[in-house]
């Protein structure tokens with residue numbers, strides 16, 4: 001595990017049991033068995049995991065909303081399980097949809113939340129920045145999904161917290177709002193806030209995260225910067241190539257058997273549209289183009305890309321739906 005200069009959150013060997021559950025004959029169910037992570041000031045730390053991996057449970061234990069069964073948690077140097085109002089006033093939490101009171105109106109709600117903090121941000125600044133002025137008098141229940149999401153972010157940061165927990169911050173946002181929210185998160189990070197982002201949207205993590213923890217079935221399975229994770233190789237990718245995906249369009253039904261090494265997977269994703277993924281070397285590219293030349297194949301288009309964080313995530317946590 002890394003050690004940032006100024007940690008805001010450190011979780012060590014977190015365990016969480018729930019129950020007793022009637023479906024387990026009254027036994028407890030271990031939903032988090034061993035999660036550790038560190039998040040630093042002035043950084044975005046992302047916690048990634050498939051549905052049911054244990055992200056929400058981990059974060060709720062970190063916020064002191066759930067009691068942990070084992071391990072240790074330090075949030076701004078205090079144990080969130082026993083800390084009081086002082087710690088809460090230094091932490092901002094973005095609730096998922098449904099967490100905002102349906103009959104409240106945005107401005108009075110934000111004013112009420114700001115009143116609970118010692119050093120809130122100027123209300124006008126937050127309202128204007130997140131474009132809340134355009135719907136400030138509409139009740140929460142009548143807001144669109146994206147408007148609710150922007151209001152939830154405003155509610156989380158109006159108190160000017162030192163640590164900000166964000167849960168799927170771009171869910172339901174149109175491209176304009178997404179740019180706005182991403183820009184704001186980057187600014188908050190640069191101003192020194194420690195931001196912990198929980199998501200299964202790889203694109204958000206890839207664009208925002210300084211450091212990523214991937215958890216699966218209640219335990220850590222991988223961690224690193226996005227660049228480090230993109231270097232992840234599966235055991236089958238043994239030779240020293242660069243992990244890439246090559247896309248090209250050509251005649252349908254071509255048989256590339258034996259053209260590329262067995263560890264490079266070549267698939268016809270739809271008629272005449274091919275992708276080759278694996279640790280590709282310049283020699284592999286030469287072999288492929290030589291084969292095209294030999295068979296008189298002229299591709300209609302071709303492009304190559306490094307693997308995405310989503311590919312790495314699927315390699316690590318498997319492709320089965322949970």
Ligand SMILES: Nc1ncnc2c1ncn2[C@@H]1O[C@H](COP(=O)(O)OP(=O)(O)OP(=O)(O)O)[C@@H](O)[C@H]1O
Nearest residue numbers: 018019031049050051052053054055056057058200
């Ligand atoms: N009180 C509970 N009783 C029974 N099972 C529970 C309870 N709390 C959590 N779980 C189970 O623990 C696992 C982890 O849940 P958690 O909500 O932390 O996952 P998650 O990673 O946040 O998933 P998602 O991305 O779907 O929100 C899930 O399988 C969930 O069903």
